[in-house]
Amino acid sequence: MSEQLLEVKDLLIEADIDGQWKPIVNHLSMTLQRGEILGLIGESGAGKSTFGLAALGYTKPGCRIVSGSIKLDGVELVGQSDAELRKIRGNKVAYVAQSAAASFNPAHTLTEQFAESPVQHGKMKMAEARKRSIELFRQLDLPDPEHIGERYPHQVSGGQLQRAMTAMALGSDPDIIIFDEPTTALDVTTQIEVLGAIKEAVKARNVAAIYISHDLAVVAQMADRIMVLRYGNLIEEGNAREMLANPKEAYTQKLLNVRTVRESRYDHDKEDIQLKIVNVTARYPGTSVDVLKNINIEIIKGKTVAVVGESGSGKSTLARVITGLLPPSQGSVKFHDRELTPKLRDRPKKDLQSIQMIYQMADVAMNPRHKIKDIIGRPVEFYLGVKGKAREQRVLELLHHIELPEEFGERYPAQLSGGEKQRVCIARALAAEPELIICDEVTSALDQLVAEGILDLLLDLQKELNVSYLFITHDLATVKAIADEIVVMYRGAVVEQGTKAEILTPPYEPYTELLLSSVPEMDPDWLDDLVERRKRGEAPTAESISS
Amino acid sequence: MKHFIAIWNDLNLSARIGLAIVAFFAFCAIFAPWLAPYGESEIVGDVWDPIGGEFFLGTDQIGRDLLSRLIFGARNTMALAIVSTMVSFTAGAVLGFIAATMGGRVDQFLSRLVDVVISIPTLIASLIVLSAVGTSTSTLIIVIGIIYAMPVFRISRAVAMDIEVMDYVEAARLRGEGLWWLMSKEILPNAMTPLAAEFGLRFCFVFLLIASLSFLGLGLQPPLADWGAMVRGNADGIAWGFMHPLLPAACIAALTIGINLLIDRWVFKASGLRDDQ
Numbered sequence: 070m071s072e073q074l075l076e077v078k079d080l081l082i083e084a085d086i087d088g089q090w091k092p093i094v095n096h097l098s099m100t101l102q103r104g105e106i107l108g109l110i111g112e113s114g115a116g117k118s119t120f121g122l123a124a125l126g127y128t129k130p131g132c133r134i135v136s137g138s139i140k141l142d143g144v145e146l147v148g149q150s151d152a153e154l155r156k157i158r159g160n161k162v163a164y165v166a167q168s169a170a171a172s173f174n175p176a177h178t179l180t181e182q183f184a185e186s187p188v189q190h191g192k193m194k195m196a197e198a199r200k201r202s203i204e205l206f207r208q209l210d211l212p213d214p215e216h217i218g219e220r221y222p223h224q225v226s227g228g229q230l231q232r233a234m235t236a237m238a239l240g241s242d243p244d245i246i247i248f249d250e251p252t253t254a255l256d257v258t259t260q261i262e263v264l265g266a267i268k269e270a271v272k273a274r275n276v277a278a279i280y281i282s283h284d285l286a287v288v289a290q291m292a293d294r295i296m297v298l299r300y301g302n303l304i305e306e307g308n309a310r311e312m313l314a315n316p317k318e319a320y321t322q323k324l325l326n327v328r329t330v331r332e333s334r335y336d337h338d339k340e341d342i343q344l345k346i347v348n349v350t351a352r353y354p355g356t357s358v359d360v361l362k363n364i365n366i367e368i369i370k371g372k373t374v375a376v377v378g379e380s381g382s383g384k385s386t387l388a389r390v391i392t393g394l395l396p397p398s399q400g401s402v403k404f405h406d407r408e409l410t411p412k413l414r415d416r417p418k419k420d421l422q423s424i425q426m427i428y429q430m431a432d433v434a435m436n437p438r439h440k441i442k443d444i445i446g447r448p449v450e451f452y453l454g455v456k457g458k459a460r461e462q463r464v465l466e467l468l469h470h471i472e473l474p475e476e477f478g479e480r481y482p483a484q485l486s487g488g489e490k491q492r493v494c495i496a497r498a499l500a501a502e503p504e505l506i507i508c509d510e511v512t513s514a515l516d517q518l519v520a521e522g523i524l525d526l527l528l529d530l531q532k533e534l535n536v537s538y539l540f541i542t543h544d545l546a547t548v549k550a551i552a553d554e555i556v557v558m559y560r561g562a563v564v565e566q567g568t569k570a571e572i573l574t575p576p577y578e579p580y581t582e583l584l585l586s587s588v589p590e591m592d593p594d595w596l597d598d599l600v601e602r603r604k605r606g607e608a609p610t611a612e613s614i615s616s
Numbered sequence: 617m618k619h620f621i622a623i624w625n626d627l628n629l630s631a632r633i634g635l636a637i638v639a640f641f642a643f644c645a646i647f648a649p650w651l652a653p654y655g656e657s658e659i660v661g662d663v664w665d666p667i668g669g670e671f672f673l674g675t676d677q678i679g680r681d682l683l684s685r686l687i688f689g690a691r692n693t694m695a696l697a698i699v700s701t702m703v704s705f706t707a708g709a710v711l712g713f714i715a716a717t718m719g720g721r722v723d724q725f726l727s728r729l730v731d732v733v734i735s736i737p738t739l740i741a742s743l744i745v746l747s748a749v750g751t752s753t754s755t756l757i758i759v760i761g762i763i764y765a766m767p768v769f770r771i772s773r774a775v776a777m778d779i780e781v782m783d784y785v786e787a788a789r790l791r792g793e794g795l796w797w798l799m800s801k802e803i804l805p806n807a808m809t810p811l812a813a814e815f816g817l818r819f820c821f822v823f824l825l826i827a828s829l830s831f832l833g834l835g836l837q838p839p840l841a842d843w844g845a846m847v848r849g850n851a852d853g854i855a856w857g858f859m860h861p862l863l864p865a866a867c868i869a870a871l872t873i874g875i876n877l878l879i880d881r882w883v884f885k886a887s888g889l890r891d892d893q
Contacts, residue, residue: 392790413790421792434783438805451791497787 073140074244074277075101075124080137082119082128093132094120095301101245104275108292108309110285110324112516113487116301121247121281125162126154142244159186163238167250169230173222179233180218187241198240205236208273209266228259232266239270245277252287256379256543257587258611264290265600283516285324286589289313290596297321310593323518325591343537344368344391344424344505348400351390360386361397362562368505371535375552377542377584382558384541388507391539392426422452425498429510431490435482441493442478448500467496471526488519495526499534507539512547524551545588549573557581559614583609627881634877641871645691652684657839664850664858674860677849682860686867689841694871696756696836697823703761704822705815708768713799713807715769716776726769734766739828746834756835760825764818771814775807809882816879820872827868843868 082094094116101107101124109117119132123139126146139146141157158164163186166172173182183205184198193201199218206214209232222230231251238246248267252260268291271278280291288295288309295312297304297320305318316322344367351361361383368374378384389395391402393413402409404423410416428434435444446464449455455463465475471492482490491511498506508527512520528551531538540551548555548569555573556566557580565578572581586599586608602608627635644651653672654660659679660671667674673682711730715723742759749755776799779785785802793802827844829835836842838849843864850861 394786394790416792418792421790426787426790428783428787430783434787436784436788436802436806439801448791451793501791 073100074103074105074142075099076138076140077120077123078138078140080120080123080139081135082116082123082132083135084119084132090133092135093301094123096137097298097301097303098137099296101277101279103244103277105294106271106278106280106292108288108295109279109281109298110283110288110295111298112283112518114300115298117281117283117298118249120298121249121279122164124245124247124279125158125164127158156190159243160190160192160241161243162245162247163241163243165231165234165238165246165248165251168254169234169251170222170227170254172234173230175222178219178221179225183218183233183237183240186237190241192241201240202236205239205270206233208270209233209236210262211236226259228255228263231255231263235263235267235270239274239276242274243276245279246271247279247281249281250283253282253284257545257589258379258583260287260589261587261596261599262611264596267291268596284589285517286591286595289591289593290589297324313591313593340372341370342367343370343405344539345403345406346387346391346400347403349387349390349397349402350399351386351395351397353395359398360561361390364400364563366556366563366566368537368539369553370504370537371531372553373531373538373540373551374554374556375540375542375548376556376558377545377548378558379543379584381560383561384558385509386561387558388426388509388539388541391507392424418452422501423504424507425501425503425505426507426509427491427494427498427511429513431487431494431514432482434494435490435497437482439481440478441480441482441485444482444493445478445496445500448497452501463500467500470499470530471496486519487515488522491515491523492526495523495530499530499536503536505537505539507541509541510543511540513542513544520547527551545584557584579609580614583611583614626885630877631881634874634881637870637874638878641690641694641867641874644687645694648687648691652681652687654681654684656680656684656688656841658684664853664856664860667859667863673863674858676846676860677853682846682863685841685846686843686864689843689846689864690867690871692836692840693823693826693830693842693844696753696826697819700757700760700826701764701815701819701822703757704764704818705768705811707761708765709772709811710799711765712769712772713776713803714795716773716780717795717798717803723773727773730766730769733762734770738763738825742825742829743832743834746829751834751837753836756826756829760822763825764822768814768818772807772811775810776803779803779806813879813883816875816882820875824868824872 077097077099079096079098080094081092081096083090084093097116097120099107099120109121111117119129122128123134124141126139126149128134134147137147141161146154146157173179180199180202183202184195187193187198187201188195202218203214206217211217211229211232217225217229225233235246235251251267252263255263264287278291280288282288292309294307295309296306297318299320305312305316305321312321313325316325346364346366349361349364350359352359364387366374376384376387386395390397393409393411393416396411401411404420409420413421442461442464445467446460449460449463464478468475468478473489473492477485477489482493485493494511512523515523524547527538530536540547542548552569554566554568557564557572557578559580564580565572577585589595599608603610624632657680660681661675661679663675663677663679665671665675665679671681671683673686676682676685711726715726742763745759746755749759780803785798788798788802826835827842827847830842830844831848833848835844838845846864847861847868850858850864853860
């Protein structure tokens with residue numbers, strides 16, 4: 070039994086990128102004591118997952134460990150045979166992946182998958198594993214712990230599945246658990262439950278943990294120590310509380326900066342109403358449940374309406390109704406007081422031109438076989454009839470607008486970064502010279518700093534071109550930054566709507582309060598406080614809302 | 617040249633063997649008139665002259681040089697197979713894309729139609745139709761083209777449906793783009809890789825079908841050289857201990873295996889798998 074549980078020294082990991090080996094973890098070291106939680110923070114490409122997985126002695130396909138040492142309890146992992154490594158994986162070191170849905174085998178029950186690890190490692194027999202699973206399910210606050218293990222993965226919700234995966238990791242009584250962005254794919258309100266359950270279970274068993282995330286506020290709740298990574302290098306390392314109170318490096322300070330809230334002053338009644346959603350109710354064909362219930366929204370020219378809600382709230386469906394992909398079963402959508410034809414196919418080109426959409430995932434929103442200049446140029450030709458040299462000229466103007474260099478016109482989408490791709494999608498929407506742009510979670514898939522840049526760009530464009538936005542999002546920080554008016558949706562109905570000032574000052578509707586309270590803050594005590602307040606009934610929970 | 621070397625380096629051993637085989641036969645097919653020592657239907661020797669004797673591969677059942685016939689056979693059969701595959705592909709892919717893009721009743725109608733045709737066994741169907749309409753080159757191409765358009769329809773419809781649900785196709789739809797644009801500019805460029813692999817596979821099937829039809833007497837007619845017909849024509853020699861029919865049979869096997877090895881490698885690469893996995 071050595072002093073340090075995990076000791077990584079001078080680790081160099083390279084990845085095969087386009088035929089060349091490039092370092093993605095650049096001579097990094099870390100130590101981990103028993104019962105300590107270490108947070109690894111960084112943006113995409115920082116190398117945090119790769120580095121965290123090193124505790125398992127594991128590299129993803131296409132990566133290799135070049136040099137350095139990884140010592141688990143004094144035993145060197147680098148250079149070990151696969152057979153030896155298998156003995157420690159799932160046994161002494163366990164792993165909780167980002168997407169529980171992708172990590173569970175849909176053909177086996179939860180208990181069967183739970184038991185796989187301890188039984189395989191010879192730690193216990195099936196009967197004992199079953200008892201243990203019930204115990205852990207109870208500890209992680211899963212409903213009906215006696216019987217939930219009999220269900221299949223698709224029969225439980227995302228948050229429950231993530232907790233089941235944590236139970237699985239705890240099942241073999243490991244020394245270390247690696248959490249790889251476990252709550253990134255969950256709604257804010259579900260995230261709280263999962264975070265609280267994980268923290269309690271880990272502390273109770275004195276398990277060491279490595280918590281990997283790009284969300285600084287979340288890591289602040291969980292970790293004792295934090296390491297900030299960027300491009301495979303260490304930027305800053307230290308005690309969590311100290312770092313949050315006093316970040317030393319400029320990069321850390323940037324990550325810590327909460328998004329600036331922008332003021333918004335105007336008189337609602339005097340303005341020009343552009344789009345009106347009137348009493349819209351909608352359901353998907355062949356189903357019997359209304360996905361949207363009696364929605365009424367007005368969008369003012371040149372202003373931003375933010376629609377906030379979690380998964381299943383109907384906000385994306387709202388976008389589909391406006392664009393004509395899903396005709397409403399009742400009500401209508403009016404553009405400048407003229408009713409829009411419910412079906413996309415029947416609409417005239419002018420209507421299609423006035424309303425443009427930007428998608429969440431820029432990777433799939435652009436045809437990978439088209440060059441950037443063609444992606445931006447097509448709407449120019451299609452709507453405005455501009456061809457040849459004039460079209461090229463217009464494309465260059467648009468590239469300027471989105472702050473990308475001219476040479477990017479010749480590139481393909483795969484050659485651009487996430488933020489650059491989203492800028493091209495914005496240019497594509499602008500190319501049509503629309504009046505309204507629907508932004509469907511456009512910053513949700515981007516890192517915080519990159520997202521900030523995109524939001525700045527959108528606001529600048531709005532000032533210059535007087536274009537309106539319907540901004541669909543689940544992220545309240547974005548809403549605070551960009552919205553003029555807010556619509557809060559829950560399960561297909563509008564819970565609350567009004568100007569930003571009205572919504573964001575108390576008194577709140579219960580659901581709005583739940584949403585606002587669920588957004589993680591930089592204060593390390595925030596999570597514990599919130600869990601306490603919820604237990605005492607002073608703060609709303611998901612159950613108290615649905616009742 | 618550098619391009620070819622890069623491709624060669626990228627292939628593993630089995631794919632290199634496949635490429636060598638296919639390249640060899642393609643070469644024979646293209647340069648047949650200059651490579652073959654004798655004419656296609658020239659009688660030069662005695663019936664079933666031995667292999668390795670005066671004639672490199674011996675003579676066939678009426679005294680024509682087997683080597684020359686094999687070389688010309690490569691040209692005839694491969695040319696017919698390529699044209700038929702192209703016909704089947706164009707028809708099948710266009711209909712498949714239309715079915716996927718338009719969906720609804722159009723899709724139902726086309727799919728059920730294809731289901732009916734595809735349920736008829738290939739060889740029997742072609743035998744019946746060809747005995748009825750005769751076996752000129754053009755009827756062969758049309759019949760084979762239609763028969764093999766059916767599985768191509770299925771696979772191009774499946775590929776197109778996968779692509780069609782992507783956001784960029786929806787973005788194009790929201791723009792108001794028409795059917796032709798969606799199919800040719802949005803879906804087709806992204807469907808090329810799986811379709812190309814399918815083309816290679818279909819070519820093998822078509823090739824074998826032509827050889828089988830010729831063997832049964834309903835494919836390419838004599839005196840045109842065709843490997844399947846040559847197996848048939850020389851078959852009786854086995855009874856006398858002459859190994860001649862094995863030569864065209866070996867050629868059929870070799871070419872089919874060669875193409876399959878290449879396609880295997882292509883599909884492996886296209887699906888993004890790595891050699892170290």
